[in-house]
Amino acid sequence: MTSVAEDLTTDWQRWHDEREATLREPHGWLSLTALEWLDDTARPVADLPGTWRAAGDGTVEITAAASDGVAVDGTTVDGTATVRPVDGAPGVLVTVGERVVELARRTDSYALRVRDPQAPTRQAFTGVPAFPVDARWVVTGRYEAYPKPQRITVGAVVDGLQHFPTAVGTVTFTLEGTEQQLIALAGKGEGLSLHFRDATSGVSTYGGGRILRTADPADDGSLTLDFNRTVNLPCALTAYATCPLPPAENVLDVAVEAGERDDR
Incomplete structure (x- = not known):
């Protein structure tokens, strides 16, 4: 018969293993290799083929040749493709080979994030x-x-x-x-x-x-x-995220020495 403490630890270990498995996914948070803010100038960014720009009308334009291997919704871009990220929603995903490019809107700014399965942070994750x-x-x-x-x-x-x-x-x-x-x-x-x-x-x-x-x-x-x-x-876990801060009121006056740590 197991004790309450043993059950708690066993359940936590199962949860923790699932959490780490999610982080190890090929295009998860550990795969980020770049965060670039776009403006209205069409330009190459983050070692990606083609050019990328925020068009100023709520859209992002991607210009590439078919040989560049850039695809939106499974369709190869050969010319200019337009996508419309939504503020606060998950980004629009564009594939470039094994990499995934996330196009996100944050208020009136537009960001491009690259998710690469070969990212050092993912490969070195223990x-x-x-x-x-x-x-x-x-x-x-x-x-x-x-x-x-x-x-x-x-x-x-x-x-x-x-x-x-x-x-x-x-x-x-x-x-x-x-x-x-x-x-x-x-x-x-x-x-x-x-x-x-x-x-x-x-x-x-x-x-x-x-x-x-x-x-x-x-x-x-x-x-x-x-x-x-x-x-x-x-x-x-990565330098390429744009995480929110807690509400100003959400400060506990005790040391919660539980859950995940940060050893950096």
Whole structure:
């Protein structure tokens, strides 16, 4: 018969293995090799064939010859192709051989990111460091929804850039004997996203904060917070991400020595 601590560690290890497998995917965050901001000048960028430019009408234009091997939606570009990235949405994906080029819109700026399976960060990846699993970091929280979701503004790790996540309520809980509260953001799909800083941020964990994703709250607003499953933002893994910062209110006054670390 296994103990509660053993079950917690076993479940965490399964989750952690899946997390690392996702990071190892050929075109995941570890595959990024470039981040370029486009303007209205058609020019070669990031060692890619053809020319790329932000057209000024909400679109990005790609000009290439068929021999360059650039494809949009599976169709080889032979001349000029136009794509329309959406602010805040996943980027439009363009293939160039085994590389994938992501064209993203951030407010009124347009960025190009290259995802290459041969990226040194992916090839050298040996795993994400984490604190030891400990049951004391599993607590029960209380969720209180806002009357209606609120679009808020937060900064980004890139100076001058902003993100506009949707805040849906607050989560209150006790950690290390002290009551804490975080603004909850809408999760991707189900559940909530808690993006926060704590006393470890910039010391043993990534300075831009970490994220804990939860399941949907129960009907009475209760939910389990397992801080052992706190993860780094992509910016802790690559220099070519544009991660949001936490809401200004989301700072815990305790050292959450749980979840993923940052050993850089």
